[in-house]
Amino acid sequence: MTAFTLPGFDLAAFVRSTLAEDLGEGLPGVGRDVTSESVIPVDARFSGVMDSRDGIVVAGLPIAAAFFRALDPEMAIELLVDEGDEVPAGSELMHLSGNARAMLTAERAALNTVQHLSGVASMVRDYVRAMDNPGCTLLDTRKTLPGLRYLEKYATRLGGAANHRMGLWDAAMIKDNHVAVAGSVGEAVRRAVAAGVGEIICEVDRLDQIEPALEAGATRLLLDNMDPAALREAVALVAGRVPTEASGGIDLTTIHAKAATGVDYVSVGRLTQSAPAADIGLDFTPL
Template sequence: MIAGFDLDAFVRATLAEDLGEGGDITAAAVIPAEAMFDGVMASRDAIAVAGLLIAEAFFRALDPEVVLERLVEDGARVAAGTALLRVRGRARALLTAERSALNTVQHLSGIATLTAAYVDAIAGTGATLLDTRKTIPGLRLLEKYAVRMGGGTNHRMGLWDAAMIKDNHVAVAGDVGEAVARAVDAGIARIIVEVDRRDQIAPALAAGATWLLLDNMDPTALRAAVAEVAGRVPTEASGGVRLDTIRAIAETGVTYISVGRLTQSAPAADIGLDLALG
């Protein structure tokens, strides 16, 4: 299970949205109540898999007696045409749950697949790939789970688990040092500070920053910033990172690289559920 995520509530709300007040009028009209189906969910592309446990929950919610056979595990990297999940049960229930199950697996596997591509691109550099808070409201825990399934690492889960002082915070506080000092005075242990100029590094560290986010710096600037920090705190490169640029960024010696597009704009994986009369 996914820690902190209310799977039952998610399944109920998703199905309620799809069923509305009238239910699945297509399945009710077309499929005999006693009909049984046997089907396989399969990937049509090479992907990193995420979300099968959630798909299973959708099928169980509408057919408690459904027989489910998970053929691969979340986190697996599979070739195009790989069967992921076998489902056997009442046809009306399976067809009603199909779209909700597929939507979730396609979205989460898309995130995992894009994450895996970024992880592969920086292999051997020592840098760690991070996600961000650029997630769909209500789906953060699921999307960050998908990042982990793709081999990435989660950054902050929310506003509560670390301070992140960004340019607008600095503007209101007056300067970087003052903003950091206020966070220290508040007793916050983990203080991430965004800097976009090297002259902000020294005052941020002097005031008590425990992590520096080097924002929108090119590789040359990143290398100089990493040298100045000299390992005193972790460094994070962020801003406009793409698959074709991340390797050069990783080779500057930064500790972390955060990529918003992992959750913000990953394309859905092409996955289908083909059902055959059993």
């Protein structure tokens, strides 16, 4: 099995901290799985099957495997599908066999991760299909759970979206509160240009803000909470000078119409903020 790597994400640290939280490490008299230690013999062995009760886009299996291997380095693990595969309900995702206590202790952390990430990837795929527009790219946002941003943005890519900025460091995004302090859209953009920022995304919610933002040096316009008619007018005014992005008020019922206006991107916060967990189970059999 190829090692899982993701730029900016420390898998070993994530596994350690997640298991430590579940085991209560650092608290008085804890740091252990009291149920498994009291019920399961130390040398007991299990085989296990992880399967999906939903049709899903698969995400997170190598991370789940890392939880089991952290507690039993000799555990035999077979991943039956690839990351990003779309599988029907009832599909087996992983076979494993090894120390029973290790499996039971790692089970919840492993399942939580795969359920959440597969839920994100599956929701993204639904949005891509509803958008039905290969000329427009679906984007995620920074509306991610603390500590899970790199994983959630990884899952959105598996589902068929692209990543918006990763954080506060890789692009400027000028929004209404920045404009309120700077005094105008144009002045806010000029300050970012003067600071040497390379990518400057400027939010506009009125058509009369478009020219000042472009003249000041914005490299992308985020067209906020505009209906399809306003989006089409905004795209015509921009006339291809910079990419345009529709954002706000976008769900499965509205994304097709907004993407069809000619914008280059559609961004949807709920992809990571509101994705339901996939129904994935793990069944064990004593060996």
